Amino acid sequence: MTGKQILMLVGDFVEDYEVMVPFQALQMVGHTVQAVCPHKKAGETVRTAVHDFEGDQTYSEKPGHNFTLNASFEAIDPSAFHALVVPGGRAPEYIRLEDRVLEIVRHFATHDKPIAAICHGLQVLTAAGAIEGKRCTAYPACGPEVERAGGIYVSTPVDRAVVDGNLVTAPAWPAHPAWLAEFLKVLGTRIEHGKMARV
Template sequence: MSKILMIVGDFVEDYEVMVPFQILQAFGHEVHAVCPDKSAGDTVATAIHDFEGQQTYSEKRGHNFALNATFAKVEPESYDALVVPGGRAPEYLAIDQRVLKVVKYFATADKPIAATCHGPLILTAAGVVKGKRCQGYPTVRPEIESAGGTWDTPAEGLDSVCVDGNLVTAPAWPANAVWMKAFQEVLVG
């Protein structure tokens, strides 16, 4: 099976990190979760975003998610694919040049990339969505379009997925099942 890199940070969305991490392991993949400036055994705080009828999601403190690899030791060429969860973390990971360098490597090497919710903010900052159809949380649409990507309107329940070649994107955690199923299909070719 594949060796997959997952880039996370404090206040990554709880369901978008824990559920895909476990799903990918259940498929038999080796998944390394890393965060800049943290090491294997450290944790990141997660945030739970919920859709409770307001104009946007609500946010609550989630769990602590344990990292199982060290960002500083990552050699991107040793991985088969990349996963970028959403939440608050992409807001600041998108300005980390080390993260952008890793993302650019995966895109240039045409390796599978899965991103959800606000995760595409990192992809736009890395300049890898030009000419690609993408989904994300609706508020990331301007960044996707400004970066030359084409917005693929998510389903009303935020439970859809968009596949464009090796890029698999989704709007939010309600899409976890279809997002990970589509990513698995890309991984196994």
């Protein structure tokens, strides 16, 4: 397998699991992931937020970790990347105000490159006009935005993913096993399972 170059768009208070887990998991299977944030450089950090589902009307929020960026936003050339990942949390609501972020997203959508968006990450895709006519899911509070942007919102259990062509979406971090598996298929990544040797 030849690893793919994957771009991840983040910002302060990105959801902790939604940035940490895919960043590590995609590298684990041989892909290169470059995480960038507008107005920040490689080596700088973004703060994360832990969103949990504890029986309230919406998610709770707690402080997470500091996540270290490994690439500089200003140096990014989207044509050098095979795929895009947009985690959720609070970051999408403000990084979507950056024209360059929207240009980057449009590049991936226009060239039909694989895109994965989780939870509130759909806010970036809707702002970029990148989901028209596409079936997708998101955190339920983003459903109206998806529909206003011309997407087809699919209500799905929190641990499931929705795939439409090269677009893979999920409602929140409990869907990591589902959306990561689907994203790897879209990327053409094949994981072979061998027999475990007895010790």
